[in-house]
Amino acid sequence: MTKKLHVAIVGGGIGGLAAAHALMHRGISVAVYEQAKALGEVGAGVFIYPNSLRQMERTGLGPTLAAVGAKVGTGSEYYRMDGSVVGKILTTDSQGWNGMYGMHRADLLKALADTVPADVVHTGHRCTGFSQDDDGAYLTFENGNTAKADVVIAADGINSVLQKHVVLPSAPEYSGYRAYRGLISADLLPGWKKDSHQVWMGDGKHFMVFPVRGSQLLNYVGFVPTDHQTVESWSAIGDRDELAASFAGWDPRITELLSKVESCFWWGLYDRKPIDKWVNGRLTLLGDAAHPMLPHLGQGANQAIEDGTALAVLLEHVEQSSDINAILNQYEALRRPRTSMVQAEARQNGRRYDSQYKDLAQRDKEIANSAAFRKSLYDYDIEKEALQVVQSSKVAA
Numbered sequence: 001m002t003k004k005l006h007v008a009i010v011g012g013g014i015g016g017l018a019a020a021h022a023l024m025h026r027g028i029s030v031a032v033y034e035q036a037k038a039l040g041e042v043g044a045g046v047f048i049y050p051n052s053l054r055q056m057e058r059t060g061l062g063p064t065l066a067a068v069g070a071k072v073g074t075g076s077e078y079y080r081m082d083g084s085v086v087g088k089i090l091t092t093d094s095q096g097w098n099g100m101y102g103m104h105r106a107d108l109l110k111a112l113a114d115t116v117p118a119d120v121v122h123t124g125h126r127c128t129g130f131s132q133d134d135d136g137a138y139l140t141f142e143n144g145n146t147a148k149a150d151v152v153i154a155a156d157g158i159n160s161v162l163q164k165h166v167v168l169p170s171a172p173e174y175s176g177y178r179a180y181r182g183l184i185s186a187d188l189l190p191g192w193k194k195d196s197h198q199v200w201m202g203d204g205k206h207f208m209v210f211p212v213r214g215s216q217l218l219n220y221v222g223f224v225p226t227d228h229q230t231v232e233s234w235s236a237i238g239d240r241d242e243l244a245a246s247f248a249g250w251d252p253r254i255t256e257l258l259s260k261v262e263s264c265f266w267w268g269l270y271d272r273k274p275i276d277k278w279v280n281g282r283l284t285l286l287g288d289a290a291h292p293m294l295p296h297l298g299q300g301a302n303q304a305i306e307d308g309t310a311l312a313v314l315l316e317h318v319e320q321s322s323d324i325n326a327i328l329n330q331y332e333a334l335r336r337p338r339t340s341m342v343q344a345e346a347r348q349n350g351r352r353y354d355s356q357y358k359d360l361a362q363r364d365k366e367i368a369n370s371a372a373f374r375k376s377l378y379d380y381d382i383e384k385e386a387l388q389v390v391q392s393s394k395v396a397a
Helices: 014-025 050-058 062-068 105-113 240-246 252-259 300-315 321-353 360-379 382-396
Strands: 006-010 029-033 045-048 077-080 085-088 101-104 127-133 136-141 146-149 151-154 173-185 198-202 205-212 217-225 265-271 283-285
Touching: 006 014, 006 136, 006 146, 014 029, 014 050, 014 105, 014 300, 029 146, 045 050, 045 105, 045 205, 045 300, 050 062, 050 300, 050 360, 050 382, 062 101, 062 105, 085 360, 101 105, 101 217, 136 151, 173 240, 173 321, 198 321, 217 240, 240 252, 265 321, 283 321, 300 321, 300 382, 321 360, 321 382
Parallel strands: 006 029, 006 151, 077 198, 101 205, 151 283
Antiparallel strands: 045 101, 077 085, 127 136, 136 146, 173 217, 173 265, 198 205, 205 217
């Protein structure tokens, strides 16, 4: 293009800021519009796996993430509800990967935000409208402001305002589960394996713990079935006594941890079946706006980071305005099969974790065999795949 490509990102969460970071790294002009008055994330943990970590390391974030994360090691295990071991969890140390971190969501968001100049992020901008023509894409905001860009990326979550401009809107699907979550100081549990991801499975529920913030804190999550739909807000106050009662009689390690919990949060677990379309002209979807998934593979943030990397690689090679829609369609064709697969496997993994099997031996066999799947998941290199798309397009031209 004769002028520098300009991309507007609606949504200043992890997916939106990761996309902004990746795009700016490749010399693309970016503006981020966030509805909240300030960037921020709640006190919850998130896993950063090798498939997204290697992308951020390539753009210079490796030392920062290593400093604020907690590396997860080979002591990671699956257990039955009584604490007996089912098997090992595939981790970085066992494979020689670049890293696998438990992270506080706020730490990850800050690491990304610190790479984005302050004048790039516009808070207090709730998007209310979208239109486009041959000259560009146009956004309107509740505060009366407007914006123009060559490309718009909707990174505005599972209840995306912009998704309706791409596909017919549909309500998120409730999984029938709520998740209680919180953080606890590792000092309160001196005998705990502080560098490990641990998952207890059984009785229609499961419980997991992993370290964050340099292993100073432990992030715990209890997944409990409920007949009542629970809000999907990350900040809804949970009932600590109800959480403890849900796991009464489980492994003493869990009951001891829960005895030290003073407060917790809960959120309802929602996803969607894969949608048919991600792109409309100059507009495309990213992260939960495109492919919300249950948390049972820990891949929600990781897949959003992959999305942003793919867009950055492909959009770097826009030569003229008329190329934009074709390149966004390449992004969709590259990403949709992978995220659809991860969405489906996240649902299935939840069934394993919640012991929804008549024969638990079959469940345990699938857990053991899942190491091969996870290896392929983590070995995937989205930058390499996107560059192959670029090269194929050049050959075809």
